[in-house]
Amino acid sequence: MGTSEAEYAAFEEKVKRTVYLDNISPQVTESVMRTALSQFGNVKSVQFIPNYLESRNIPHCALVEMENPKQASVIVKEIAEFPFMILGMPRPVRARPAVANMFDERPAMPGRQIQCHWLEPEDPNFEVAKKLKELHGRHTAEAAFLLKKQLEEEEKLAKMQNETLKANYKKYEMVDSVMSDGTARRLARRYNIRVSDD
Amino acid sequence: MEQDTRTEKLEFTWGKKKGKGGKNKDVQFYESFTFDGEEYTLYDCVYLYKEDEPEPEIGKLIKIWETGEKAKKVKVLWFFRPCEISNFLGGEEVLENELFLASGDGVGLANLNPLEAIAGKCNVICISKDKENPQPSDEELQMAEFVFRRTFDVGLQKITDKIEGAIAGIDVKFMFNRKDIQKPGGILKVDLGKNEVCGNSIASNETVVLSNKNSFKENITLETNGNIVDSSTLENGDLVKHKPSLVEKPAYGVGLNSNEKDKMNEKQEHVSNPKVLLSSEVKSDEGEVKRGKVHAQEVEVEEKVMFTKDNVDSDNRPTKKAKLDDGKGSEQILAEVERKKKCANVCDPKAKNDTSIEAVNDKKNSSDLNCMNVTKAVSPTVPVEVDHGQSKKPKLDTSIEVPNDKSKSSDLKRVNATKVLSSTTSALDDESKLKRVEDSLGTNNAFLKKMKPDDKAMTISKGNNGKLPKASQRKVKHVEDSRGANEESCKKIKLNEKSMALSDGKLPKVPPTQSQSVAENVDGQEVTRRPDVDRRTWFKGFPWEDRIQAAHEQGTLVLLQNLDPAYTSALVEDILWHGFKESCTAKMIQRTANSSPHYGQALVILKTREAAQKVVRELDKGCLLLSNGRPLVGSFGTPCSSEKKAPFFGHLTIEKLRHQNAREMKEAISTSHCSQPNTIEYDMAMEWCLQQERSDLLWRNLYKQQGKELRKLKAELKLKPALKKK
Numbered sequence: 001m002g003t004s005e006a007e008y009a010a011f012e013e014k015v016k017r018t019v020y021l022d023n024i025s026p027q028v029t030e031s032v033m034r035t036a037l038s039q040f041g042n043v044k045s046v047q048f049i050p051n052y053l054e055s056r057n058i059p060h061c062a063l064v065e066m067e068n069p070k071q072a073s074v075i076v077k078e079i080a081e082f083p084f085m086i087l088g089m090p091r092p093v094r095a096r097p098a099v100a101n102m103f104d105e106r107p108a109m110p111g112r113q114i115q116c117h118w119l120e121p122e123d124p125n126f127e128v129a130k131k132l133k134e135l136h137g138r139h140t141a142e143a144a145f146l147l148k149k150q151l152e153e154e155e156k157l158a159k160m161q162n163e164t165l166k167a168n169y170k171k172y173e174m175v176d177s178v179m180s181d182g183t184a185r186r187l188a189r190r191y192n193i194r195v196s197d198d
Numbered sequence: 199m200e201q202d203t204r205t206e207k208l209e210f211t212w213g214k215k216k217g218k219g220g221k222n223k224d225v226q227f228y229e230s231f232t233f234d235g236e237e238y239t240l241y242d243c244v245y246l247y248k249e250d251e252p253e254p255e256i257g258k259l260i261k262i263w264e265t266g267e268k269a270k271k272v273k274v275l276w277f278f279r280p281c282e283i284s285n286f287l288g289g290e291e292v293l294e295n296e297l298f299l300a301s302g303d304g305v306g307l308a309n310l311n312p313l314e315a316i317a318g319k320c321n322v323i324c325i326s327k328d329k330e331n332p333q334p335s336d337e338e339l340q341m342a343e344f345v346f347r348r349t350f351d352v353g354l355q356k357i358t359d360k361i362e363g364a365i366a367g368i369d370v371k372f373m374f375n376r377k378d379i380q381k382p383g384g385i386l387k388v389d390l391g392k393n394e395v396c397g398n399s400i401a402s403n404e405t406v407v408l409s410n411k412n413s414f415k416e417n418i419t420l421e422t423n424g425n426i427v428d429s430s431t432l433e434n435g436d437l438v439k440h441k442p443s444l445v446e447k448p449a450y451g452v453g454l455n456s457n458e459k460d461k462m463n464e465k466q467e468h469v470s471n472p473k474v475l476l477s478s479e480v481k482s483d484e485g486e487v488k489r490g491k492v493h494a495q496e497v498e499v500e501e502k503v504m505f506t507k508d509n510v511d512s513d514n515r516p517t518k519k520a521k522l523d524d525g526k527g528s529e530q531i532l533a534e535v536e537r538k539k540k541c542a543n544v545c546d547p548k549a550k551n552d553t554s555i556e557a558v559n560d561k562k563n564s565s566d567l568n569c570m571n572v573t574k575a576v577s578p579t580v581p582v583e584v585d586h587g588q589s590k591k592p593k594l595d596t597s598i599e600v601p602n603d604k605s606k607s608s609d610l611k612r613v614n615a616t617k618v619l620s621s622t623t624s625a626l627d628d629e630s631k632l633k634r635v636e637d638s639l640g641t642n643n644a645f646l647k648k649m650k651p652d653d654k655a656m657t658i659s660k661g662n663n664g665k666l667p668k669a670s671q672r673k674v675k676h677v678e679d680s681r682g683a684n685e686e687s688c689k690k691i692k693l694n695e696k697s698m699a700l701s702d703g704k705l706p707k708v709p710p711t712q713s714q715s716v717a718e719n720v721d722g723q724e725v726t727r728r729p730d731v732d733r734r735t736w737f738k739g740f741p742w743e744d745r746i747q748a749a750h751e752q753g754t755l756v757l758l759q760n761l762d763p764a765y766t767s768a769l770v771e772d773i774l775w776h777g778f779k780e781s782c783t784a785k786m787i788q789r790t791a792n793s794s795p796h797y798g799q800a801l802v803i804l805k806t807r808e809a810a811q812k813v814v815r816e817l818d819k820g821c822l823l824l825s826n827g828r829p830l831v832g833s834f835g836t837p838c839s840s841e842k843k844a845p846f847f848g849h850l851t852i853e854k855l856r857h858q859n860a861r862e863m864k865e866a867i868s869t870s871h872c873s874q875p876n877t878i879e880y881d882m883a884m885e886w887c888l889q890q891e892r893s894d895l896l897w898r899n900l901y902k903q904q905g906k907e908l909r910k911l912k913a914e915l916k917l918k919p920a921l922k923k924k
Contacts (some may be wrong), residue, residue: 025846049743052746053799084803088849089850089879090881096791100765101798106766118821127632130821132827133760136759138830146900150893150896153893157889164878
């Protein structure tokens with residue numbers, strides 16, 4: 001409301017040099033974030049976006065303010081190009097340029113006027129407004145459903161990958177054990193194959 | 199009504215200038231100012247009232263200035279009450295009236311306030327053992343409303359024992375007690391002791407002196423009318439004009455002179471606490487002062503006449519007058535009392551003392567010797583209280599000298615008595631405040647009950663040992679005459695006391711000897727003045743999560759939906775105010791990449807459960823249409839419980855490896871990296887990226903679809919309202 005143009009301009013500047021990151025593990029703290037991103041430039045501040053409403057523990061999101069817009073754009077580019085892991089594998093974090101309304105304390109756009117009024121029940125708009133409310137309710141439900149779906153998908157993928165990883169690990173373990181208990185050498189001798197240990 | 203009067207009448211003058219600053223050199227800094235009769239200087243501790251805050255904040259003035267726009271500002275370094283930082287106290291032992299000075303850097307250290315927010319001075323003593331800190335005397339400690347010895351670092355959120363370096367850019371030496379404060383403190387104590395001890399005697403002395411002064415003035419101007427009280431009030435009134443605080447006290451004295459003298463004794467009995475007495479006195483003073491101006495001179499003359507006749511007669515008359523005064527005074531007093539509650543302490547000690555003394559004199563002159571005694575007792579207590587509040591420069595000495603004057607006007611016997619009392623008072627000075635209080639109480643009780651001197655002596659003896667008994671005996675004689683007056687006055691006094699109690703923040707130190715009524719009053723004060731804390735709005739110590747959780751439990755949390763995502767929290771608060779006339783704290787839910795671009799959400803904490811229910815009900819039944827065609831949707835919010843966090847999918851570890859190479863894994867985890875394309879990790883990461891893209895696509899499509907539906911509906915809406923709006 002009472003924000004001056006200058007203040008809002010400063011805020012917009014801040015938005016430009018900020019990166020939005022999501023798919024972050026809940027275990028990531030501010031200091032981990034700082035060290036992770038300091039390779040791209042000077043991290044000025046890290047703010048996690050709190051999740052007040054979703055009862056599920058959706059992956060965390062954070063706003064990372066860099067020193068200048070260039071560093072921010074580099075982060076977005078790099079992370080899009082190479083999967084970037086913070087505090088765990090293999091799910092990479094994702095980076096996006098930040099948007100103004102992701103910020104917690106932001107100045108109001110100057111010159112913005114808000115009006116609101118109560119609609120009388122006989123007002124023809126009243127019905128429309130009712131419908132709009134219903135639509136809103138439906139949309140919210142849809143979004144909630146999609147989110148649920150997404151989380152389920154993610155869980156499925158994670159489980160699948162876990163299986164893959166386990167299988168892979170088992171394979172390597174088997175190879176290892178074959179090498180270590182002498183079976184490989186015995187076989188090599190039998191088939192007259194030279195096996196070098198290195 | 200009291201508040202109204204307060205805002206109307208607060209007077210203000212700047213004191214010493216300090217320097218200029220600011221961009222355009224248009225900011226003038228000051229070292230002191232006078233506000234509502236109280237002189238404030240830099241580094242004084244003050245109460246600040248905040249709207250909606252039942253408990254005053256306590257802070258230290260560290261900067262005083264006036265901006266180019268003539269706005270008066272003060273920078274206040276805060277003190278924390280222990281309950282405000284209870285989360286960080288741990289097992290620390292905390293004194294009953296201990297505060298913690300804010301230090302370090304961060305929110306809650308200090309902030310700027312309009313000067314008008316100052317509600318009064320607060321007597322905070324530093325009891326740090328630091329060498330730099332002038333150690334307070336026992337008397338000072340007893341008078342202190344609060345003490346502090348530790349600081350609370352708002353940045354580290356830690357209690358620190360040491361007060362060193364600089365706090366908020368101010369050298370800590372300014373945080374310690376002032377060297378010059380110690381002397382006044384001692385004097386005050388002495389005064390208190392005198393007042394209390396003398397009870398009757400001291401009062402008589404003071405009254406005599408006052409009466410001399412007053413009588414001269416009054417005699418000249420007015421002629422005999424019989425209202426001793428009035429005369430005193432007149433003088434007080436004049437004084438009051440100059441110094442509101444002083445006026446109040448003198449007025450009290452005046453009231454005491456007439457009926458109140460007798461009553462005063464009773465009051466003292468009940469009150470026992472010097473503070474309480476003061477407050478009551480203040481009220482009476484105010485009321486009386488107004489009247490006093492009109493009648494005071496006449497009254498004095500009459501009083502003198504009365505004295506010459508019979509003491510008894512004079513007593514009766516004063517009581518009548520006193521009643522009248524009380525009636526008027528009580529009303530005025532009530533109004534003023536609130537103001538003065540804060541200011542009573544603040545008022546200039548000198549002025550107060552003078553006025554009180556004068557009042558006493560008036561009282562003495564006007565009333566009979568009996569009355570005189572009563573008034574004396576009363577008056578001493580009054581000045582004492584004043585001293586407590588102001589605790590700077592008591593003028594009891596002058597009052598002590600007065601007795602001679604009294605003797606001239608009043609009977610020689612009484613004069614002698616007063617002298618005795620004065621001597622006793624001096625002896626008593628040494629004694630502690632409590633003892634004094636007890637003494638005064640004892641004397642008061644004696645008056646009320648017409649107890650035998652011995653009894654009085656008993657009570658008094660604690661402090662005065664024998665000296666008091668004499669005074670009490672004399673008083674007793676007078677008391678008999680004034681009984682009727684006392685009863686009436688008692689009622690009034692109680693009223694005053696209640697108001698006093700309400701206004702006083704310093705009651706906690708009530709001595710055990712207080713009467714029941716006093717105790718009750720005191721309790722009332724405690725309740726009003728010490729409601730639960732934890733409500734500093736500027737202090738971010740309580741995270742939003744906790745607040746919404748608490749609000750949810752109380753049913754005051756409302757989730758507003760269908761807001762424009764671009765709204766800010768402040769805007770949401772405005773909207774709620776506009777739509778429901780309810781004030782609230784709002785917080786826009788921060789958007790994330792998956793949030794709907796069409797709908798913004800905000801969590802709102804309302805003040806009461808009723809308000810929350812009203813908002814939800816009305817939003818459900820009616821339609822509050824926001825400017826861009828969004829009907830607001832509201833529901834009770836249910837914040838996500840901070841219970842066990844669900845697991846985070848996608849970070850895989852191999853169980854066996856974790857056990858084998860725990861340390862290695864740890865090191866690996868704490869680093870971040872971009873994965874290279876020749877690993878299984880990279881493959882998996884790619885799968886995740888695929889998944890993320892898929893989700894994104896889904897979200898985008900969903901929102902696109904929703905947007906379309908919305909537009910369609912809104913188009914319906916807009917056609918009609920457009921006509922209506924314009």
